[in-house]
Amino acid sequence: MGVLDYFRPVSTLPAEKIRALLNEKKAGEYNLVDVRQPEEYQAGHLPGARLIPVGELESRLKDLDPNKPTIAY
């Protein structure tokens, strides 16, 4: 991850929009990625979220299907 990644434009949605998106999609139709640290995940995560700390994300992209809508938090 380069420092420029912080400035790349991406869609940011408020939590209610994310909730609506997850509610309308069926299980398996989206990727939901928790990019925090394992201790934070353990203390509480969105149901079905997959833990991939941000520092590991680049090397683990192949664990996720790039064709599905992908939500990171």
Add this chain to the structure above:
Amino acid sequence: MRSRAAASILARGGFKEVYSMEGGIRAWKGLAAGGAPEAGMAYFPPDSSPSKLTALAWLLEKGAQKFYGEAASELRDSGAARLFADLAAAEEKHKDTLYRTHLEMTGAADDPQFPESVLPASAAPEYMEGGVEVAKALQWTRGKSPEEILEFALALEVNAYDLHLKMAQRMTDSRAREMFARIADEEKGHLNRLQEHFIRLMTPA
């Protein structure tokens, strides 16, 4: 910040539709599941056949059905008691879904011995969704307020939902994957109903 950085890594990696959640988990204010990434997954041994996974999932539903059915009589709130009776009935439907999945997988017309036909009967305690022993859960509910019992049920359901979603992700066998995804989708409906009722109970009239 982390989620925005993550989203841009994903976008750069060729992911078509990427979102980051504004405010991160602190903004979520919804139900959250607890535990490590592997929590609860040990119940489903990784080398199990799809048939065995179906039978194990069926036993969890049976445990949950028993819990909701018996806890309904403990609830000192008629609306919550009705909801629990409905949930017990919904677990019966889950069991039926799983039984039919089993028949599809094996090609049999019926299998009255299921789940023993796949899993030998065991003397292990009965478990329910969320990885809790049914007997212990029922014991815990005695004397508790409807709010406490509903809160407990919400915690169970959210962890069960989390577990089934994760199992659906892990499965390489498409039938097993669909089975877990189907249960997860039905559990999402349970969660919403429990949550609505919980909010009603906690809101003074």
